[in-house]
Amino acid sequence: MIDNSIGPIDGALAAHVERALAGYLAERHAGMAEMAPSFGSAVESLSAFVLSGGKRLRPTFAWWGWRGAGGAGDGEQADAVLRAVSALELIQACALVHDDLMDASAVRRGKPTVHVEFAARHRERGWQGSPERFGAAAAVLLGDLALAWADDMYTGSGLTADCYVAALPPWQAMRAEMLAGQYLDVLTQAKGDESAEAALSVARMKTAAYTVERPLHMGAALAGAPEPLVTALRAFGADIGVAFQLRDDLLGMYGDTDVTGKPAGDDLREGKRTLLMSVGLRRADAAGRATEARLLRTALGNDSLDSATVERAREILVDVGAVAEVEAKIEQLTGTALTALRTVELAEPAGAVLDGLAVTATRRTS
């Protein structure tokens, strides 16, 4: 049960989501610690990871989908919906823990990633075998646990049978689309695909569908929203989600490390095939700027890149007009997203909040 002492859900959503997650994780951890104490201690790392922050974007969009379609802001049903949408953060924990492992990322939210934490534990205790392999195994298993618990938390959230069944299609699609998006991302990098289409496909699947469109869809479905409302929310989510990814790509190149929590240029080092990079290469080629195009291509995926080259890559992407083109695309997508939203009447304050989210999630922060 949610203790409402921190205020109504609408006004303190992230805090309520965290409380729901903390309660659920404590309960599962207790069961686990009794059954297998050493796994219980590993589960503490997962709990700490889940509760260590993040923007809680997916529960936020899902909650406002529910509210926009007329779902109650408090009471028993609202508490159940809060728990159901909080479960999205456990899917996200799986996605991040496994993504960090696949990308061999060392830092997340300013802290060591899970595989790095467990490799360090192995090393400190002088255990046998490879610390890296131990770290990788722990990350695989804790990510799996988060994914299994996401379903368990959703199933046990206390939704009425009708609500539960109505939201199953977006719930199921979301997990598959998240994984499809991750795979497309890895595949696009492996193929060295420079096309804008490839970059946009990844953004559509990995960010738009999984982060915005399906959470909104799920929230609206929980409230039994009519088809036109679902369609409008999904159209809004698809466009705002891509815009959000494009903003994230720009932050990955130009953002403040203190804000993004990871070193500037990391996307470049990891070889992420962003639209920004695709546009930059196309424009550099078209303008006959062979030296600049070569620098970008060599920098992409070079994990020992120095900061001077990162700086030079940044300048080139501005110079050839790639940053401006991506900014224009963000603006256009934000526009079409808001237009889609205006085709239907949302229960307030959801309409205003979604408008606001569209703006804050996509605006320049520098």
Next chain:
Amino acid sequence: MIDNSIGPIDGALAAHVERALAGYLAERHAGMAEMAPSFGSAVESLSAFVLSGGKRLRPTFAWWGWRGAGGAGDGEQADAVLRAVSALELIQACALVHDDLMDASAVRRGKPTVHVEFAARHRERGWQGSPERFGAAAAVLLGDLALAWADDMYTGSGLTADCYVAALPPWQAMRAEMLAGQYLDVLTQAKGDESAEAALSVARMKTAAYTVERPLHMGAALAGAPEPLVTALRAFGADIGVAFQLRDDLLGMYGDTDVTGKPAGDDLREGKRTLLMSVGLRRADAAGRATEARLLRTALGNDSLDSATVERAREILVDVGAVAEVEAKIEQLTGTALTALRTVELAEPAGAVLDGLAVTATRRTS
């Protein structure tokens, strides 16, 4: 829908399980192939893996738990239960794909493991970056997909709401116990824990609970079994499951490669902390056979072990009486398991079938 042309479910269970899995995977694959064709092609590898054999032990125990508690052998409800218990094979697909990755195993069921298959694909096509990293990413994501789809298949199996809710506790416990067992296994190896307690803990969690006890529990719960029947089936499953693992450990050292599908001595090379090895070390130490104890300790986890040393390790484990002690333990556990089963009355033919499974799963095959 199940086409019953291959006969009633009882008499052709594995074939029915495979048909249910094939139907479910085809449906999900079609949705995926439309949305993200390149992920669709990766999903084909997962489907092939799921449908490529295996003993279907978990669905088998779950089905006979259902039948033993009086569940119908055919009709609409039986078809729904068949689909629900078939979903256990998708949990198992996740466990195997991720386990092979963590153990860096190259072969499974006589074929390349998933991470090896995708690394080879990367290499053949001359893609960028590390083939091994690409293979690992594909295995992580396809294992995740199998785990997510396990829940989706269970949820969508067509159970009545009562059945579905009744079987949730074993369903949820099973996934957590599988992961706890895998983690304990990895941790025990890392710590170099030679104790019988550690080996038995892993066997209890990873094999007994996940493979036999919880599937039986789930089947009985689906049929609304009374508490004493559930207790007896779980007690049977816990003991027969450990016995089954001990038999598997012996097969891992002494089994025919053609039957086990993996090279003899692989467990030794991987450093698996089996009860067999624990007993062998304790007995060699107690008998003052320092040379033999040293050979065993050096062989364990040495992945470039030659076949002469494997052969010598085998002889030592026989000579010090470890094989005989483990055989006696298997016999004792099979005895207590069957005694537990005799405390209740099971609907036939389930009683006879479970008796038979207890014997075939634990008997010597050489």
